[in-house]
Amino acid sequence: MTGVTAVDLDREPFFEGMSEPSLHRLASAAHPVDFPAGRRMFEEGGTADRFWVVREGTVELDLHVPGRGLVIIETFGPGSVLGWSWLYAPYRWRFGARTSGEVRAIEFDGRLVRAICAVDHAMAYELSRRFTEVIVDRLQATRMRLLDLYAAPWERRWAPDGPHAK
Numbered sequence: 001m002t003g004v005t006a007v008d009l010d011r012e013p014f015f016e017g018m019s020e021p022s023l024h025r026l027a028s029a030a031h032p033v034d035f036p037a038g039r040r041m042f043e044e045g046g047t048a049d050r051f052w053v054v055r056e057g058t059v060e061l062d063l064h065v066p067g068r069g070l071v072i073i074e075t076f077g078p079g080s081v082l083g084w085s086w087l088y089a090p091y092r093w094r095f096g097a098r099t100s101g102e103v104r105a106i107e108f109d110g111r112l113v114r115a116i117c118a119v120d121h122a123m124a125y126e127l128s129r130r131f132t133e134v135i136v137d138r139l140q141a142t143r144m145r146l147l148d149l150y151a152a153p154w155e156r157r158w159a160p161d162g163p164h165a166k
Contacts, residue, residue, distance in 0.1 A: 035105070036099065052083055054079065059082055060099075
């Protein structure tokens with residue numbers, strides 16, 4: 001693929017139903033990228049200035065948990081959108097991400113998309129609505145993963161044969 005077109009974006013589930021003019025504007029802020037297996041795409045706390053639609057391969061979203069190190073929160077494959085922190089100040093990644101295999105994706109320049117949204121309020125609303133759904137899904141996945149991490153010691157403590165058994 002040499003460039004990204006509105007037709008390319010229209011094929012992605014995240015953009016389904018967006019207007020053709022909006023897709024053309026978004027395509028102007030996008031380009032194809034390839035990542036090798038094991039590559040850090042971004043670090044928690046780093047400057048968030050882009051987002052991706054995964055076309056091929058898988059990416060692991062992770063979070064630093066005190067006393068546990070990096071914990072994988074979720075794994076994403078084709079059709080997934082990765083990165084929402086570029087949309088909200090202070091524009092810092094809330095998570096980190098690493099490719100678990102070779103990845104082909106469409107990368108969007110977050111600063112340019114924010115500039116486009118500043119003049120196209122309908123597109124800004126539509127992207128905000130779609131990314132809010134992504135955020136809710138990520139926070140729920142994070143919640144469930146953290147419950148899994150911390151439930152095991154608690155369950156052992158209160159098990160019938162555990163230290164608090166009567």
